[in-house]
Amino acid sequence: MTVANAPALTSTGAGATPRRQSVSGRGGILRFLGLTPFALYVLLFLGIPTVLAVSTGLFTEDGGLTLDNIVGLFAPNVLTAFGNSFFVSAVTAVIGAVIGALVCYAMLGTRPDGALRAIVDSASSVLAQFGGVMLAFAFIAAIGSQALLTKFLAEAFGLNLYANGPWLYQVPGLLVVYLYFQVPLMIITFMPALEGLKTTWAEANATLGGTRFTYWTRIAIPVLAPSFIGSLLLLFANAFSSYATAAALVSQGAPIVPLQIRSALVSETVLGRENMAGALALGMVVIMVIVMWGYSVLQGRTSRWQK
Amino acid sequence: MFKKCNLAALALVAGVAISLSACAGSTTPAASDVDAATATSAEDFGGLDALVAAAQAEGQLNVIALPDNWANYGAIKALFEEKYGITVNSADPDISSAEEIAAADNLKGQDTAPDVFDLGTAVTLASTSYFAPYQVANWSEIPDANKEATGLYVNDYTGSMSIGYDSNSVPEPKSLDDLLGSDYKGAVALNGDPTQAGAAFAAVGLATVQSGGTLDDFTPGIDFFQKLNAAGNFLPVNATGATIASGETKVVFDWSYNNLAAAATVDGWKVTTLPGAVYTSFYNQAISKDAPHPASARLWQEFIYSAEAQNLFIVGGAYPVTIQTLQDAGTVDKGALDTLGELKGDLVTPTAKQAEDNAAILASKWAAAIS
Numbered sequence: 244m245t246v247a248n249a250p251a252l253t254s255t256g257a258g259a260t261p262r263r264q265s266v267s268g269r270g271g272i273l274r275f276l277g278l279t280p281f282a283l284y285v286l287l288f289l290g291i292p293t294v295l296a297v298s299t300g301l302f303t304e305d306g307g308l309t310l311d312n313i314v315g316l317f318a319p320n321v322l323t324a325f326g327n328s329f330f331v332s333a334v335t336a337v338i339g340a341v342i343g344a345l346v347c348y349a350m351l352g353t354r355p356d357g358a359l360r361a362i363v364d365s366a367s368s369v370l371a372q373f374g375g376v377m378l379a380f381a382f383i384a385a386i387g388s389q390a391l392l393t394k395f396l397a398e399a400f401g402l403n404l405y406a407n408g409p410w411l412y413q414v415p416g417l418l419v420v421y422l423y424f425q426v427p428l429m430i431i432t433f434m435p436a437l438e439g440l441k442t443t444w445a446e447a448n449a450t451l452g453g454t455r456f457t458y459w460t461r462i463a464i465p466v467l468a469p470s471f472i473g474s475l476l477l478l479f480a481n482a483f484s485s486y487a488t489a490a491a492l493v494s495q496g497a498p499i500v501p502l503q504i505r506s507a508l509v510s511e512t513v514l515g516r517e518n519m520a521g522a523l524a525l526g527m528v529v530i531m532v533i534v535m536w537g538y539s540v541l542q543g544r545t546s547r548w549q550k
Numbered sequence: 551m552f553k554k555c556n557l558a559a560l561a562l563v564a565g566v567a568i569s570l571s572a573c574a575g576s577t578t579p580a581a582s583d584v585d586a587a588t589a590t591s592a593e594d595f596g597g598l599d600a601l602v603a604a605a606q607a608e609g610q611l612n613v614i615a616l617p618d619n620w621a622n623y624g625a626i627k628a629l630f631e632e633k634y635g636i637t638v639n640s641a642d643p644d645i646s647s648a649e650e651i652a653a654a655d656n657l658k659g660q661d662t663a664p665d666v667f668d669l670g671t672a673v674t675l676a677s678t679s680y681f682a683p684y685q686v687a688n689w690s691e692i693p694d695a696n697k698e699a700t701g702l703y704v705n706d707y708t709g710s711m712s713i714g715y716d717s718n719s720v721p722e723p724k725s726l727d728d729l730l731g732s733d734y735k736g737a738v739a740l741n742g743d744p745t746q747a748g749a750a751f752a753a754v755g756l757a758t759v760q761s762g763g764t765l766d767d768f769t770p771g772i773d774f775f776q777k778l779n780a781a782g783n784f785l786p787v788n789a790t791g792a793t794i795a796s797g798e799t800k801v802v803f804d805w806s807y808n809n810l811a812a813a814a815t816v817d818g819w820k821v822t823t824l825p826g827a828v829y830t831s832f833y834n835q836a837i838s839k840d841a842p843h844p845a846s847a848r849l850w851q852e853f854i855y856s857a858e859a860q861n862l863f864i865v866g867g868a869y870p871v872t873i874q875t876l877q878d879a880g881t882v883d884k885g886a887l888d889t890l891g892e893l894k895g896d897l898v899t900p901t902a903k904q905a906e907d908n909a910a911i912l913a914s915k916w917a918a919a920i921s
């Protein structure tokens with residue numbers, strides 16, 4: 244801003260360059276040795292199992308190469324499962340992101356080291372991982388067909404929650420249950436981004452004659468957009484691959500892809516489809532790759548101003 | 551405090567001691583020189599007593615997927631332990647037949663691999679390469695239609711597909727179409743998904759034959775469940791002992807022995823078999839080719855087909871495969887058989903081909919029918 248600051252900027256710039264040059268020259272490979280244990284761990288327990296799982300889709304039971312499993316991906320019930328999975332993940336990601344962002348914004352007004360923010364932070368960290376059988380049981384016990392809340396509403400207000408069918412045990416139920424861990428996950432991933440919004444920017448906007456509308460559309464949203472979309476993608480991936488909650492809640496029909504994978508692996512009536520699970524996993528990987536590509540395109544556009 | 555080199559020496563000695571002790575502990579070999587893993591009958595051991603001695607030398611038996619309240623397996627396992635002094639290690643009671651074979655694959659060569667299997671027909675026929683042939687002492691008492699010729703697998707018990715219902719909340723269903731009425735709103739459940747579980751598959755089979763169809767094509771059964779779902783009477787929850795006790799699943803299609811086990815503990819739970827065609831399906835007993843305790847496995851097989859264990863099946867509500875012989879010889883548990891009732895009606899069981907065809911039909915039509 245002022246001339247006095249300019250030499251300081253150039254001096255740090257000049258000081259940085261020689262440092263960068265010396266590091267790449269001396270001891271280059273040794274720097275990466277520290278990463279080796281972690282890289283080995285990721286390769287052994289993440290990389291190789293993924294490749295093995297996905298490649299089983301290309302083999303028959305006897306070991307011959309085949310495209311039958313990939314072709315089987317286009318059967319109507321499997322396509323419906325992919326559609327349902329995508330729908331549930333997208334809807335819970337968007338709703339979770341919006342609600343989470345609003346909660347984060349509300350928390351901005353609280354004291355950074357106060358009790359309320361600490362409580363919300365810790366509660367979100369716990370609830371973001373509160374998935375699986377426990378969550379399914381909690382919902383069944385709370386609003387299932389024989390549950391506390393259902394009975395109370397039926398007796399006190401005559402309101403039958405299940406007048407239109409047992410929705411909790413089908414895809415609509417997944418929408419409600421998944422939100423329970425999507426919103427806390429959004430809160431813990433998005434809060435740092437909101438905290439990074441400097442108050443000086445709001446002041447600069449005000450002094451330059453902008454309104455709240457211009458602040459949000461021209462300053463805050465462009466700054467927040469990459470991390471918002473990144474968190475949205477994280478929520479999508481979280482819901483897309485979520486298995487335990489759905490397995491405990493939905494018993495009939497395998498309407499989403501992780502349940503289709505379970506059906507292919509453990510069915511005792513429809514046999515010989517274990518390798519189908521690999522093809523289904525490959526399909527999920529393809530969808531995630533497409534979504535990540537969309538994310539990188541969006542990221543490139545929204546952070547144009549930062550370049 | 552220890553000096554550093556002393557501490558290092560101590561650690562080295564401890565490490566060597568632990569690794570050497572791991573090498574030392576191995577299972578003691580069987581006393582006799584009979585190779586239990588290739589024995590095909592008790593004569594190969596030199597008689598039943600020699601088989602018992604060989605099994606007791608092994609001391610353990612690994613069973614898998616045998617819940618205590620499934621056809622009274624709890625009492626059967628306990629009686630085996632008490633009679634022979636062999637510890638029964640019961641793993642994974644709630645998994646499916648396909649998962650039993652998967653466990654045999656994954657644990658191959660280890661001490662915890664399953665010794666014996668109790669499998670549904672479809673999985674049995676697809677997995678004969680996992681079995682070792684064995685003919686029990688009373689081989690001739692088992693009807694030919696219920697056993698594989700060399701003894702690779704043998705039927706052990708069957709039930710009939712029945713309807714259990716909570717008599718305190720819903721009326722008794724006298725025919726299949728009764729279940730479409732408004733009395734049963736949100737009440738009817740299956741024990742699993744028909745594309746995954748044998749009991750649910752059998753429920754669709756029962757619906758098929760009761761709707762006038764044949765076992766060649768389960769479509770009439772699938773149509774029935776579609777109508778049930780459209781009427782709002784189908785509850786897509788897996789029926790278990792817990793859901794029956796909590797009152798969530800008021801009407802359950804399940805094997806007679808499972809429903810009867812629930813009736814014994816849940817107040818007001820009654821079991822009925824619909825008149826007309828009765829759907830049955832035998833489960834199959836087999837010995838693992840790579841059993842870590844081959845003599846115990848073969849003794850278990852002898853035990854299962856003995857009169858004691860077969861009668862315990864009746865107590866559990868299942869019909870054992872030697873029931874005719876037991877009745878003829880007068881060794882059947884009369885009280886239990888009277889409580890259970892006879893297996894009467896027009897009995898139907900699917901063949902392997904029918905099971906495979908219908909599995910394919912279910913895989914393509916079931917999800918759309920009940921969504």
